[in-house]
Amino acid sequence: MVFVLEQQEGKELRELEPKEHILNIKQLDIYYGNDHAVKDISLDIEKNAITALIGPSGCGKSTFLRAINRMNDRIPGARCEGSILYDGVSLLDKEIDISALRKEIGMVFQKPNPFPKSIKDNITHALKFHGITKNKKRLKERVKESLQQAALWDEVSDRLDASALSLSGGQQQRLCLARTLALRPKVILLDEPTSALDPISTGKIESLLMKLKKEYTIVVVTHNMQQAARIADHIAFFYQGELVEQGKTEQMFNHPTEKRTASYISGQFS
C-alpha cells in the first residue's frame, strides 16, 4: 500500500530529477545466536539524501546500520542473510574486501570516539593505512579539507598537534566525522551521532549533515523524532526488528499509514 502511495506521489518528482538508489537491501535477516534481531527487511537508500532510521531502542535499527559496512562481522554468533547491494555489488559476499568497503561506506558512532592521539593523527591514521598518500603536503591538505568539511577547522587550526581528547564532546564528534570524510567515502552511516551531545553541538552536526548530503549519501539512526523531521529526506520506522513503514519525511509525519508509526511519531511510546 505504502509503496503505491509513494509511487503516485513521487511520479512528477521523478520526472524532474530521476532518483538513484545507491544501496538496495533485500530481505535482510540478522541473527545473534537465536535472537532474530532484524527481520526480513527490504529498503532502498537514495543517493545524496539523508535517510533516517527511527524506532524505539532495541528495534534493530543500529544492527541494521552496522550490517551495511559489515561491523557485525566480529560479533561472535552474528549471522546475516539476504542481500545488500551497493552499486550493484553484493556486500555480504565472501569476496568483499571489508577494508575497501568501509573506506567507501564510512561510519560515525554514538559516543564520540577519537583516538587518544593528536587531532591531525586522528585524520591521517586511516589515510596512511589505505596508502592514499604518504606525501606530507598532501596529507596536510587532506587534514585541512576534511576538517573544513566538518566545520571544525576554524576551531582547531592552531592546535592540530594537541590531543584529540582535549576537545569538547561536540568537537570530538565532528572530528570523528572529519576522519571519515577524509577517506572521501560515498556513504556515511551515523549511529545516533548526537545522542551524547548538548543541543548546540547537536545543531551544528545537523546543519553539517544537511550540507554534506550534496556530496554524500547519509544514513542516520536516531531516536530523536524532531531530529529526523528536521534533517531527513526519507524515514524508515523500525519496530521489534521489523521495518514497519518507510517513506518521504513529510508523508511519514503527516499521513503515516500504519497505526504503530502514528503512535510512535506522536510520542505515545518510545
Place this chain on the structure above:
Amino acid sequence: MRIQTVNRIATSIIILCAGIMVTIMLTILGYVLFKGIRFVDWHFITTVASTFNVGGGIKDQLWNSFYLLVITMVFTIPLGVAGGVYLAEYAPDNRITAFIRSCVEILASLPSIVVGLFGMLVFVNTFHWGYSILSGAIALTIFNLPVIVRVTEDALRAVPQEIKEASMGLGVGQWYTMKKVLLPAAFPGILTGIILSAGRVFGESAALLFTAGLTSPDLDFTHWSPFSENSPLNIFRSAETLSVHIWAVNSVGIIKDKVAVASGSAALLVIIILLFNLAARGLGALIQKRMTGK
C-alpha cells in the same frame, strides 16, 4: 553486651594484623638499608669483588645484573607483548586458546628454581652454552614471560572498545589498528608492568644459579667487542649477578668481610628495586597525563 566485647576484641585483632604487616615491612626496609648503607660507597660500587681478601666491591656483579636485565628484556618484551596481543585480540574462543592460557598460568606459578633447572638442562648442558649470560637471559625470559603477557592483555582489555571500533570502522586492518591505536593507548599500563617486572628480574637469583653461574671472568671495561673472552658485552661468558652474589658470599664464599659485602649489596639491590617501583608509577602516570592532554 558479650557480643559487643567479642566484636571489639576481633576488631583489635584485625588492626593488630595490619600493624604486624606494616611493622614487618618497616623492619625489613629499615634493617636492610641501615645495616647495609654504610658499606655502600663509590669504592664499593667501582671495585671488583675479591675472592679471598677483605675490601672487595661489586662492580662486575652490578654490571652483570643490568646487562642480564637488558638482554632478558630484549627477549621478553616482544614475546610477551605478542602473547598478550594474541590473548586480548586475536585468540579465537577454542581449545588452543584455552591451552595457551593454561601455559601462561603454569609458567607463572612454576618456582624460579625449576625454570633455572630447565635452563641448565637445555641451554647449559644440551646446547653446550655453559654457564652464560645467554642461558641466564633465556631462563629469566621464561620466568618473566607470563608477567608481561598478563600485563599486556590487561592493559589492552582496559582500552575502550569504541576506539577499536572507530579504527575498524574506517576500514583499517586489525594489525594496523593494534600497532597504531590500541598498543599506544595501552602503553602506559604495559610500561608500568614492564618496569615492575624488571625489578623482579633484577632481584631474581634461583633461576640464575645454574644458568648464568656463580662466577664471572675478570671483566675488561676497555674492551667492548662482544666476542672477546672477558668483554663485558660477551653473552657467552658466565655472569654472577648482584643477588646471586649475596647468596654466594654467604653460602659458598670464604671472604672474611662477607657481612659487609652482603649487607652492602642487599641495600643497593633494595634501593634499585624501590627506584624501579617509583619509576613505574611515575612514568605510567606521566605518559597517561600527556596522552589525554589534561
Place this chain on the structure above:
Amino acid sequence: MTLNKEGMTPLPIEQSSTRERLIKKSPSVKGFFKRESELRGKWLIYCGALIIIIATVSLTLFLVWQGLRVFLFDGVNPIHFLFRSDWNPGDAKHPTYGAFPIIFGSFAVTALAAIVATPISIGTALFMTEIAKKWGDKALRPVIEILVGIPSVVYGLIGLTLIVPFIANHSDSIGYGLLPGMIVVGMMILPTITSIAADALHSIPNELKNASYALGATRWQTIAKVILPAALPSLLTAVVLGMARAFGEALAVQMVIGNVTTIPHSLLEPASTLTTIITLHMGNTTTGSPFNHALWALGLVLLTMSYIFILIIRYLSRRRTLS
C-alpha cells in the same frame, strides 16, 4: 513490509568500477614483506603465542624425562625414593636414595609458613576492606608492593643475620632450622596472600554486607557469618597460591634451614627441602652420575607439586564460578 522488492525502476549500474574496488585482491608474496602487512603482523603475534606453548611443553617434558632417569637407568626404586629416610647418594660404596626427609621438609616449611602467614594476611585484608575502608587500601597497597618487590635473597640474608642469631641466643639450638625457615618463608608469602585476599573481599557485594548490618549484626558477626563464608573459595585460592610460592622458594630457605637430611623432631632442629638440596649439590655433582640424577628426581617432585598446586587452584576457581 517488502515494499521495494519489485516494481522499482531498475538502476543504472556501473558494475565494473565498484566491483573492482571492493573485491579482495589475492594476497601476494611481496605483500607479506611490506611494513604494514596485516598478514605479517598476524604471523608475528601467532609466533609469540607459539613460543609460550613451546616453552611450557618442552620445560615439562625435559624435566620429567631427566627426573625419571634415576629410576629408569640407575635402578632406584621410586617407592624407596619417596618413602625411605636414608638419603646418602654421595656415598662412594653404598649410595642410598631415600628422599623422604627432604620431601617432608618441603611440606613442613610450606605448611608452617602458611599457618603463620594466613591469619596475618587475612586480618590485613579485612582491615583494608572492612575496617579502614577509606584509607586502608591506599595505605597498605604500597606496603604489599614493597614486600613483593624485595628479592628472596634479601629475605634470606635477614633470616641469616637477624633471625638465626636471635634464635640461637634465646634457645639452646644452633639457630638454623625449621623455625627460621618458617618465619622467612612466612614473611615472603604474606604479600601474595594479602593482595589476593583483599581482592576477594572487595568483590563481595555490598548488599550482602548491608543486609547483615541491617539485621543489627555487629561488624565481627558480619565478617564471620557473612563475609568470610562468601569469600571462602577465593581466600583458599590465595592461601594455595601462597603455599605454591613457599614450596618453590629456594635460596632464602637454603640460607637458614641448616640443610640436614634427617627428619626434624622440633621446630628448632635443622632440616632441608627439595629446593635447598638441589641448590646445594646441583652445581657440584657430575652430570650423568646417579647422585646428579637423584637431584633431578627431586626436581621432578618439585615440578609435580607445582602442577598439583595449579590443579588445586583451578578446582577452587571453578567452584568459585559455579557458586
